[in-house]
Amino acid sequence: MRVRKAGGAAGAVLAVHGAAQRRRLLLIALLSAFTLISVVADLVTGPAGLDPGQLWGALAGDPQVPRASHVIVWEIRLPMALMAVAVGAALALAGAEMQAILDNPLASPFTLGVSSAASFGAALAIVLGLGLPFVPAELLVTGNAFVFAFGATLLLQYLARDGGGRSATLVLYGIALVFTFNALIAFIQFVASAEALQRFVFWGMGNLAAATWPSVAMLAAVLAVVLPFSLAAAWDLTALRFGEDRARSYGIDTARLRFLSLLRASLLAATAVAVVGAIGFVGLVGPHVARLLVGEDHRFFLPASALTGALIMSLASTASKLVIPGLTLPVGIVTSIVGLPLFFILIHRRARRG
């Protein structure tokens, strides 16, 4: 490609552009730093009342620190704090990808019924023990959640064809899915035994207390596998925001791009839902905040979405321990209470813009 050296006004434009790029990178670095600080705050917070010294001692393996503190930090707080980060990142990244390929800023695993579908799949496994054949018992919940989440996104993609995804129609389809799966979940709850029902209801509230090292590792592994593929598709996803025709004229196989993106989003949402239950609004609000911060260049937007989601969930995790002293609320309740007003604000802003 032949490029002449820019000078004058063109040089000034390039300088401003370069500064804007650096500002976006700085924002991503700041989000990372805030997330790290938030994780520390999350670790310090809790009903056991550990002071920072004890916390640090337990983390460092100091023998002076009581065994109980060691167990609280390593077996409860650290997995919960890391799970909050991983779940937030996974849901927000899933939301960002769904918003890009469905061309709808209200798309997220929660609003479009993907989380409900995953919950239904999980309910089948938890309550009825039903699942895919040849899937090991420990992966039954995750496997089911994934199959139903992916099925729901495929259905949405089918319904969104021919421009349906460019309007509120898609969100209405999503609401229909939410109601359908919630009704099916209610049916399963109705026929469930008291013990299975209790387990499922607690799971369904979105609870980080269920975090264990293996579940944290599983979600982290899914994130580690998916994120590079998401980032590799960043330019194509940005191009897709210019419309199907434009992207196809660039030689992008849009059907393949959408399919793989939905696959990633389903995998992220389903794994997150499977390990901690349905957690609302992070997948919607995370990408919106990220978009406000870094714009829609998906090289920055995708990681910023993941980090924003991680930060929001980490803050919610801390808040869930502070609302009622001595008690840890299921984090899904906190994100819904905080997320709902944010959701209304986003819709209101959008309506005013439109």
Added chain:
Amino acid sequence: MSGDRTLVVSDLVAFHAARRTLGPLSLAALSPGTVMAVVGPNGAGKSTLLRAIAGVLRAEGQVLLGGIDILRQTPRHRAAHIGFMPQMQPHGMDLTVLDSVISAMMTMQPPPHPHAAAARAVEVLERLGALELSLKRLDQVSGGQRQMAGLAQALARDPEVLLLDEPTSSLDLRHQHHVLATVRRLAGAGRIVIVVLHDLSLAVRWADRIAVVRQGRLYAEGTPGAVITPAMLREVYGVDAAVEADAAGGLQVIVRDLAGPAPAVDGPLC
């Protein structure tokens, strides 16, 4: 771009889902430097023709560029030669005009270095006289400015063939003139430009050749003087019109009245 890089469209048929929406349609060979305007009534298949050549729609037949059938090439390979600007430009995007042009280049195979892409994007915007738009966000510019951004996106990929779908539809007179003068200049640099226009006066003024499309078929094709005739206007557009030479040596279409019932418009062909 050598002299034998002609574009030949033969027996082109386009499909939407399994339904035929265009053709078969053939165009005379277009050599580099040529601007062809595609005109016709609403729903005639003008946009479909461009989308089929661009590979956006499934198409059969032949589109030969320099003797190679680009319909048989991989999408990425074809995209290296063909630039397409769709009719609708997206709005509500939190991306600067410059970023949008860079993103157009970064989907090329192989992608350029981002710095080179940025420099080239600025150069293209400057050449289009749109440098001042560079740092504005797409959701904060006018419809006409978005069209300039769309044109820059197509142009930045340096295609041999540029397909523009109604690039002047939301532009005022001055910007219409500016865009079409730019199109003329681009053709002058050795490109083939096919542009869909609704305004026949603009087509007559700026195009070397005009293709009239009606109901998914080619009705007529040739120089503006040969194609834009009262008989064509009556038959294709259903208007009683005179075609007169103007002082600048061009042609002027003066519509006097409707001529009978509106000609049939085939809905799916839009």
